[in-house]
Amino acid sequence: MSRTPKLDPWGTPPWKINFTPSRRKLPACVDFAIIGGGFTGLAAAAWLRLLDPDKSVAVFEAARIGAGASGRTGGMVLAETAAGNQPGLGDVLAGFESILGKLKVRCDLKLNGAWEIARKPSSGKAKLQQSPIAWNDSGTLRVVNEVPGGTLDPGKLVSGLARAAQRQGAHIYETHRVQHIHWSATPDLHITTTRGAAQKITAAKILFATNALSLPDAGLTGMHPRLTLAVLTRPVSEKVLFAIGLAERQPFYTVDFPYLWGRVRPDHSIVWGAGLVQSPDADDLEKVDISAEESSGAFDRLEDRIRHLHPTLENIKFSCRWGGPILFRDSWKPVFDWHPQSIACATSKGAASNNSDAPRNGIVLGAYAGHGVALSSYLGTWAAEVLLDRRDLPKWSALKP
Ligand SMILES: Cc1cc2nc3c(=O)[nH]c(=O)nc-3n(C[C@H](O)[C@H](O)[C@H](O)COP(=O)(O)OP(=O)(O)OC[C@H]3O[C@@H](n4cnc5c(N)ncnc54)[C@H](O)[C@@H]3O)c2cc1C
Numbered sequence: 001m002s003r004t005p006k007l008d009p010w011g012t013p014p015w016k017i018n019f020t021p022s023r024r025k026l027p028a029c030v031d032f033a034i035i036g037g038g039f040t041g042l043a044a045a046a047w048l049r050l051l052d053p054d055k056s057v058a059v060f061e062a063a064r065i066g067a068g069a070s071g072r073t074g075g076m077v078l079a080e081t082a083a084g085n086q087p088g089l090g091d092v093l094a095g096f097e098s099i100l101g102k103l104k105v106r107c108d109l110k111l112n113g114a115w116e117i118a119r120k121p122s123s124g125k126a127k128l129q130q131s132p133i134a135w136n137d138s139g140t141l142r143v144v145n146e147v148p149g150g151t152l153d154p155g156k157l158v159s160g161l162a163r164a165a166q167r168q169g170a171h172i173y174e175t176h177r178v179q180h181i182h183w184s185a186t187p188d189l190h191i192t193t194t195r196g197a198a199q200k201i202t203a204a205k206i207l208f209a210t211n212a213l214s215l216p217d218a219g220l221t222g223m224h225p226r227l228t229l230a231v232l233t234r235p236v237s238e239k240v241l242f243a244i245g246l247a248e249r250q251p252f253y254t255v256d257f258p259y260l261w262g263r264v265r266p267d268h269s270i271v272w273g274a275g276l277v278q279s280p281d282a283d284d285l286e287k288v289d290i291s292a293e294e295s296s297g298a299f300d301r302l303e304d305r306i307r308h309l310h311p312t313l314e315n316i317k318f319s320c321r322w323g324g325p326i327l328f329r330d331s332w333k334p335v336f337d338w339h340p341q342s343i344a345c346a347t348s349k350g351a352a353s354n355n356s357d358a359p360r361n362g363i364v365l366g367a368y369a370g371h372g373v374a375l376s377s378y379l380g381t382w383a384a385e386v387l388l389d390r391r392d393l394p395k396w397s398a399l400k401p
Helices: 039-051 092-103 154-168 238-244 293-307 373-387
Strands: 029-035 057-060 076-078 114-118 140-147 149-151 171-173 176-182 188-193 198-208 224-233 252-254 261-264 270-277 318-328 335-338 362-366
Touching: 029 039, 039 057, 039 092, 039 154, 039 362, 039 373, 057 176, 076 114, 076 373, 092 154, 092 373, 154 171, 154 373, 198 373, 224 293, 270 293, 293 318, 335 373, 362 373
Parallel strands: 029 057, 029 198, 057 171, 114 252, 198 362
Antiparallel strands: 076 149, 114 140, 176 188, 188 198, 224 270, 224 318, 252 261, 261 270, 335 362
8 A cells, every 4th residue: 555645735625624533552453443534434433332332443544534535525415326326225314414413423414405407407307497507617507406415514524423433432543554454364454654663453354444545455446536626715795696596505516517516615615626637647546736737727727617607706716726536436336345355254143154245354335436425424334234243235336246
């Protein structure tokens, strides 16, 4: 696995993560090791301890909690998966709300719906007769559908989940990068800290929640890791929001191309996003610097596009540029499966088996594309239940479909 991601090369998003995990000595072994301190890993850690306070749980985060997509996300809360609903998925938004309630996480969640916008009318049932917006963007962008969804503050969600995990008794180790796993019945994790110290820890079970980074070690091949870009305007007046059709505060995203998404923040600033930057070197996103030519040109083009959406936006000022990693595969379905190198293990339901569906000691969960704010916590807690041998993996999320 490569070097620790730094916040600066990907820019700094506008919200704050105001929680720092307590520093602790590494134990020699744990029941559950979680790799990655984003929404997925933190929700899984908190849930594991909530359901089974007797089990030890450690989260290893290469940089700081939220350093990946979770601290940099757009903050639109969306239902289902990027590939739509899946058999047995359940109600993601209701589940997410319930998880936040049980973990006592406050993150300004507002589920007031989301707008699908497009240049052409939708064939969807919920087609809106009158669009509040009419933006000039390779045609006229209009609202074509209203779907369940909403917004939240990503900094508060990262902090809240981390605080909940620690309050429940999970230990979070920042700047601890898992370099390698030696898979066996009791796998060893080889970890380095940013100071260069190398340590080894044994875990009974492992959850890989590293999203678009550390792909080979997570067993994720044939995926598409990209850096996606976002910008923030300075706060605008209520009059401007009304003129551009965002007075109702619905977040929005295109269902055709070119892609555009965004939302109004409580201080009247507007987050906008679009554009993907590919890593120049074998999908190693950590090498992308957003101030370099390709990304900087993409930001200029995005800001220019926004200024031309509506006459009121012509002189809009921007205060922030940042990027973050997303991972998707051709089917757009998340991956939620046994790690390919994990070992079948004995469970409370029976002895170890060679059956490929039999419980094993490692799970990989991620690849939500731009659809992971609610889904990551929702599936993170599901993963905790699978690790505790209380639930099965879904049928639609196999690594090799
Ligand atoms: C700019 C942007 C906007 C987005 N907007 C939206 C949106 O509006 N709505 C929506 O639903 N989704 C959105 N998404 C997607 C959503 O944010 C992600 O799907 C979600 O945050 C993924 O969470 P995660 O915990 O799985 O991954 P991450 O948050 O990426 O966490 C993975 C963590 O693993 C750590 N890590 C990696 N390798 C190692 C290792 N070897 N050892 C230890 N730690 C390691 C990383 O440092 C990182 O902190 C957006 C994503 C981006 C980037």
